[in-house]
Amino acid sequence: MEKSVSFLFGGTNFNRKKFAPDFAKFKNCTEEDDDSNKKLSFFEEEEEPEKKKNIVSSKKRKRKSANSEPVEGFDVFKSSKKALVEGKKEEQNTKNEILENSKKELNQRMEKDALSRKQYNIHVSGNNIPPPLKSFAELSSRYGCKRYILRNLAELGFKEPTPIQRQAIPVLLSGRECFACAPTGSGKTFAFICPMLMKLKRPSTDGIRAIILSPARELAAQTAREGKKLIKGSKFHIRLMTKPLVKTADFSKLPCDVLISTPMRLKRAIKARKIDLSKVEYLVLDESDKLFEQSLLKQIDCVVKACSNPSIIRSLFSATLPDFVEELARSIMHDAVRVIIGRKNTASETVKQKLVFAGTEEGKLIALRQRFAESLNPPVLIFVQSKERKGTL
Numbered sequence: 001m002e003k004s005v006s007f008l009f010g011g012t013n014f015n016r017k018k019f020a021p022d023f024a025k026f027k028n029c030t031e032e033d034d035d036s037n038k039k040l041s042f043f044e045e046e047e048e049p050e051k052k053k054n055i056v057s058s059k060k061r062k063r064k065s066a067n068s069e070p071v072e073g074f075d076v077f078k079s080s081k082k083a084l085v086e087g088k089k090e091e092q093n094t095k096n097e098i099l100e101n102s103k104k105e106l107n108q109r110m111e112k113d114a115l116s117r118k119q120y121n122i123h124v125s126g127n128n129i130p131p132p133l134k135s136f137a138e139l140s141s142r143y144g145c146k147r148y149i150l151r152n153l154a155e156l157g158f159k160e161p162t163p164i165q166r167q168a169i170p171v172l173l174s175g176r177e178c179f180a181c182a183p184t185g186s187g188k189t190f191a192f193i194c195p196m197l198m199k200l201k202r203p204s205t206d207g208i209r210a211i212i213l214s215p216a217r218e219l220a221a222q223t224a225r226e227g228k229k230l231i232k233g234s235k236f237h238i239r240l241m242t243k244p245l246v247k248t249a250d251f252s253k254l255p256c257d258v259l260i261s262t263p264m265r266l267k268r269a270i271k272a273r274k275i276d277l278s279k280v281e282y283l284v285l286d287e288s289d290k291l292f293e294q295s296l297l298k299q300i301d302c303v304v305k306a307c308s309n310p311s312i313i314r315s316l317f318s319a320t321l322p323d324f325v326e327e328l329a330r331s332i333m334h335d336a337v338r339v340i341i342g343r344k345n346t347a348s349e350t351v352k353q354k355l356v357f358a359g360t361e362e363g364k365l366i367a368l369r370q371r372f373a374e375s376l377n378p379p380v381l382i383f384v385q386s387k388e389r390k391g392t393l
């Protein structure tokens with residue numbers, strides 16, 4: 001049997017690779033049983049221990065050096081990754097720088113605006129309020145104002161915008177709703193008519209585009225007069241709602257860009273179906289402290305409802321702004337900017353005031369005559385509460 005085995009394996013080479021699966025079956029056998037293994041260990045032992053040690057240590061070194069020595073491919077990868085990280089860092093730095101600069105610019109602009117507002121006693125509240133005007137020239141440089149308006153301003157002798165004009169005009173030109181409070185005679189009329197004309201751009205071919213409500217006929221007439229001074233040389237039409245106009249006019253045939261009316265007359269025209277306000281883009285409530293008095297509320301409500309254009313811009317101008325007016329205004333306005341010139345609900349600083357205790361109704365008349373005797377030189381304008389009392393003067 002031994003002979004036959006040696007015969008069988010004599011001069012042949014055992015291809016371990018080829019018979020790897022079979023070889024694996026015998027792998028668990030002990031070394032004594034396995035000749036080939038014996039042979040293998042014999043050859044290993046034949047080498048000098050020193051040499052073996054060297055081999056091992058050189059292997060170790062190799063492995064060690066493989067870890068520490070730079071491999072070109074890996075290095076390229078490493079450096080490209082590094083470059084990528086560096087690039088991203090640089091990009092982030094540039095972004096941060098831009099953000100920082102724009103923040104700085106914004107802060108500088110806000111500081112400048114605040115100083116300018118302080119200079120003109122302008123107080124504002126609301127989000128993203130545009131800067132106040134430095135001059136009328138900015139109307140054309142910042143907002144492309146038509147030449148006819150600037151020409152009319154120059155003809156009227158208006159050199160500088162008044163404080164309310166400085167702030168309310170940019171607010172309205174930026175498409176924001178606004179409620180403004182500024183003393184009597186401070187130029188409120190132009191503060192709302194100028195941006196209105198600028199935003200309307202061209203005369204209307206399609207009905208009324210702006211409404212100005214005034215609490216009294218005289219005030220409405222005065223506003224119409226002021227407005228007409230500004231449209232000189234243009235093809236715009238500013239109309240005052242008169243009694244005959246309420247009765248007879250067919251507004252679908254009457255060219256009208258801006259209509260100025262009292263709430264009562266406008267309500268009558270709306271009820272008589274003589275007027276379509278669905279295309280109105282601007283609604284101004286002038287002297288709103290008077291407009292929001294209880295007796296006019298229903299008429300105002302009727303006008304506000306008839307102006308049904310969803311993108312309408314509403315604004316409110318007044319010499320005083322009582323809390324109830326502000327509350328009512330907020331209920332119909334969206335994201336409105338509040339502009340107050342001077343202190344809210346106080347008279348103009350340029351108007352001298354004196355408080356006189358007159359006692360009785362009779363005493364008032366005596367006190368007034370005394371004032372005339374002392375220092376008042378007619379012509380003098382006297383405001384009274386009722387017509388009856390006017391008769392006693």
Ligand SMILES: Nc1ncnc2c1ncn2[C@@H]1O[C@H](COP(=O)(O)OP(=O)(O)OP(=O)(O)O)[C@@H](O)[C@H]1O
Pocket residue numbers: 157158159160161162165182183184185186187188189190226319
């Ligand atoms: N920028 C300006 N420079 C010089 N005068 C101006 C300027 N703006 C308006 N005015 C004039 O000031 C006067 C008062 O203006 P306006 O009637 O608009 O004031 P108001 O604030 O509406 O007053 P009220 O509260 O009585 O209605 C008018 O004669 C007007 O022409």
